[in-house]
Amino acid sequence: MTTEQLHTLFLRYPVICTDTRKITPNCLFFALKGDNFDGNAYAADAIKKGASYAIIEDRQFASSEKNILVADVLSTLQQLAKFHREYCNAKVIGLTGSNGKTTTKELITAVLSKKYKTIATKGNLNNHIGVPLTLLSITPETEIAIVEMGANHAQEIAFLCQLAKPDYGYITNFGKAHLEGFGSEEGVIMAKSELYDYLFANNKFVFFNADDTIQASRLNLVTSKLGFSAHPGPHLPIKILGADPYVSLEVRELPIESKLVGRYNFTNCSAAVLIGDYFKVPLTDIKIALENYIPQNNRSQIIQKTSFKIVLDAYNANPTSMKAALENFQELKSARKIAFLGDMFELGNAAEKEHQEIANLAAKMDFDQVFLIGENFYKTTTDLHKYKSFDQLAKSIGNISTEEATILIKGSRGMALERLVALL
Structure with a gap:
């Protein structure tokens, strides 16, 4: 057939x-x-x-x-998805990056859905199987499809672009993620930039963060682009108003109060604003979409307990996102601060160095207590509390006072640190 x-x-x-x-x-x-x-x-x-x-x-x-x-069933699924994408008239926005892909995808979807019939990647089904399934969910009525693309090796994004054939693209950032597969930070940049390579070669359009020096330099000679910036200039100006605990921003004198924790979510919100504005979604509708978006699935969630508060960001972690989470946590106002940090996976030979750097960073910060969980963190040289496994921590959890505290929970998916919520 x-x-x-x-x-x-x-x-x-x-x-x-x-x-x-x-x-x-x-x-x-x-x-x-x-x-x-x-x-x-x-x-x-x-x-x-x-x-x-x-x-x-x-x-x-x-x-x-x-x-x-x-x-070959997998190849057949992929080729069917490619055929269907070419058969349909929907515009496709390709999205990749080291951190924030899924949150950004959901924010863009919320904004564009205010005006267009929109579909998007479900959850984080962003690989060689998930992308075809997303493309096959496009219907004749679909006007815009947001396709999240993940990768942990070179040429994966390039392959997914050949299936999805994006008309537009956005890269959230370049960070220390999947170093085991990419080899180095430069390897991450090259691999994620495969989305740029496809867009450039096919005369497509790029959205970007003009304050990201790597993105700005790689797009220096590209004309089909549109950026946002927290500073005055030729790009769409978006001002950050605060992040304690939720990110708030201002666009053309209109304030937007999100329900997302962390200054790092400012760029995710800004991308949604930029793309919505490009597609002529009224700014008032963009505001409604962002203010009504409530994070789920252990991503940047605030959970209010009787006598303490949890900042749950346990969906995933890498050195870049861990550093951003700690820096944001440091800025929050709280009588007491406690951090539970779980191992970061897929770092290969860089695992020892990266875990030690995070342990050093956490030790310098003005937190009441820091608990490191996992085999990699257990190997670090530090005076912080260390546990080789989650089960070891669970046995001691009753001795930890959480009264009047704000608690950060951050770790890779495999650590499943959301289990702490029930224990605390």
Whole structure:
């Protein structure tokens, strides 16, 4: 079956499923394979649960006429998504960066949805599987699609751009993330800039943070661009009014009070303002969208308890975002401050150095207590409290006084530090 023929079938059954636990009637089941599972083995179950067809690559599971045999299921899914993206008329905004991708994506979506029929990446499904699924969620009515692109190795963004073919692009920042795969900070910059490379080569449009020296230098000779800046000049001026605890900003004398914690979220909000303004969303609607956005999924959330307050930012962490979180936490007004910091993953050979630097930074700050959790932090040389595992910390949690405190919880996803909320 050709991609065009499969696309004709997809137009009849426009729901894709890759998990038999989430089968919906008349969907197309793609039998993807992973390190610990083989979707081909579940094809018959998918059909039994209501899938119209199952796309498989293992002939031994081709037990009915509802099985479509292909050479490679993942490649077939990706090529179908590419075909569908070209078939639809929606404008695509590509989004990548080291930190803040998902929050920025959700803010842009909230703003553009005020005027346009908009779809966006769900959650952080931003990889070689998630991007195709996002593209296949575009409908004939969709006007703008915001596609988040993640990567931990070179050429991944370049590949995703070939699928999504973005008309516009925005890079949140370049930070110390996934150093294990990228090798160095320069490797991060080169890899994330693959979005720029695609946009430049295809005469597409770039949104950018004019105050980010790396972005500004890389876009110096580009004419199809639009930037924002916290300083007067040729770019859209956006002023930060404060961040204690929530970020507030001002655009054309209109104040916007977000519900996002952290000065670092100023640029995320600013990007949404810039892009909304470019697409002629009224500024009053931009204000409503940003002020009504409430963060979830352990990202920049404030949780008010009876006698203390938690700043929960435990979705993920890398040295750049950890430093930003600590600096923001230092600025908050509070009688007492306690920080729980979990290991940062995927740093490769830089892990020892980066964890020591964060431990040193935290030790210099005026916090009442700092607790380091995880094998990497446990190896650091510091007088701060250290625990080799979350379970070790949990055994001691009853001895920690939280009365009248503001508590920061920050760590990589694998640390699952949100478990602390219930324990505290």
